[in-house]
Amino acid sequence: xxxxxxxxxxxxxxxxxxxxxxxxxxxxxxxxxxxxxxxxxxxxxxxxxxxxxxxxxxxxxxxxxxxxxxxxxxxxxxxxxxxxxxxxxxxxxxxxxxxxxxxxxxxxxxxxxxx
Amino acid sequence: xxxxxxxxxxxxxxxxxxxxxxxxxxxxxxxxxxxxxxxxxxxxxxxxxxxxxxxxxxxxxxxxxxxxxxxxxxxxxxxxxxxxxxxxxxxxxxxxxxxxxxxxxxxxxx
Numbered sequence: 078x079x080x081x082x083x084x085x086x087x088x089x090x091x092x093x094x095x096x097x098x099x100x101x102x103x104x105x106x107x108x109x110x111x112x113x114x115x116x117x118x119x120x121x122x123x124x125x126x127x128x129x130x131x132x133x134x135x136x137x138x139x140x141x142x143x144x145x146x147x148x149x150x151x152x153x154x155x156x157x158x159x160x161x162x163x164x165x166x167x168x169x170x171x172x173x174x175x176x177x178x179x180x181x182x183x184x185x186x187x188x189x190x191x192x
Numbered sequence: 193x194x195x196x197x198x199x200x201x202x203x204x205x206x207x208x209x210x211x212x213x214x215x216x217x218x219x220x221x222x223x224x225x226x227x228x229x230x231x232x233x234x235x236x237x238x239x240x241x242x243x244x245x246x247x248x249x250x251x252x253x254x255x256x257x258x259x260x261x262x263x264x265x266x267x268x269x270x271x272x273x274x275x276x277x278x279x280x281x282x283x284x285x286x287x288x289x290x291x292x293x294x295x296x297x298x299x300x301x302x
Contacts, residue, residue: 119280119292120235169234180225180237181290 079104079172083184090160090191097156098187100170105150110181111143112169120169126153160191194219196283198293206301211268213296215281222284224257224264229295230277238266238279268298276300 080103090096100109111123124132124145132145146154157164171183198215205211215224223242227235239248241257241264248255252275254267264283268275281293 119294121292122290180240181227181235182237183234186234 079106079174079182081170081172081182081184083170083187085187086185087188088190090189092161092191094160095156095158096160096189097154098168098170098189100153100155100184102151102172106172106174107150108173109147109153110171110173111145111153111155112171112183114167114169114186116166123155123168157189160189162191165189165191194285194289194291196221196281196291196293198281198296200296201294202297202299204299204301205271207273208270211271211275211298212265213279213281214263214265215283215293216263217283217285217291218262219285220261222261222286222288224261224284225282225290226255226264226266227280227282228277229280233277235280271298271300273300 082101084099109126112120113123114120122135123138123143124134126132126145126147128147128150142158144156167186167188169183169186171181173179173181196215196217203211223240225240226238228238229235239255244261245259246257252269256265264281266279276298278295278297280295283291285291
């Protein structure tokens with residue numbers, strides 16, 4: 078298992094600003110994932126972050142809007158840039174164990190409200 | 193794109209009644225995972241099913257994976273207040289992409 082610390086846990090931001098969410102894992106992991114979960118909805122994968130390489134973004138998400146850093150095997154950040162109210166959501170980082178098809182462990186999430 | 197359909201969206205039950213949620217994929221899945229998300233919480237892994245026709249139990253929870261590896265179900269016997277939350281299935285497709293169901297919210301009637 079893994080302990081995943083995410084911060085901030087919640088924030089209220091103004092339109093047009095940017096916010097960086099941090100994700101710290103208590104052990105080294107190869108792949109980290111960033112998800113978005115809008116209120117009452119399912120999870121949508123934003124991107125996969127591997128250490129030492131560019132993140133891989135899913136359809137509908139671009140690096141300019143959601144830049145990701147992965148400086149080492151235990152840490153990653155997701156920035157939500159130039160925010161609008163439509164970006165209000167919960168952002169979750171996750172890691173997998175047990176191989177590439179293994180279970181996912183999630184951080185507690187960052188609840189973002191954009192006014 | 194590939195989808196995993198999950199029904200129902202909500203289920204209201206009296207405490208002590210049973211609860212079932214179903215997931216269906218249009219294509220064969222490599223495996224299917226189930227997660228539980230408590231209100232205000234994050235998804236927590238429950239189980240992974242890999243084999244065709246597999247059935248696994250965790251106390252009052254029974255998980256099934258269909259023979260064709262296209263459908264799955266989660267059944268909870270005699271629900272308790274601690275079961276409240278949203279249950280998600282997530283299927284791994286042939287491209288090793290994890291496809292999430294929409295979730296079923298279990299609500300216990302007061």
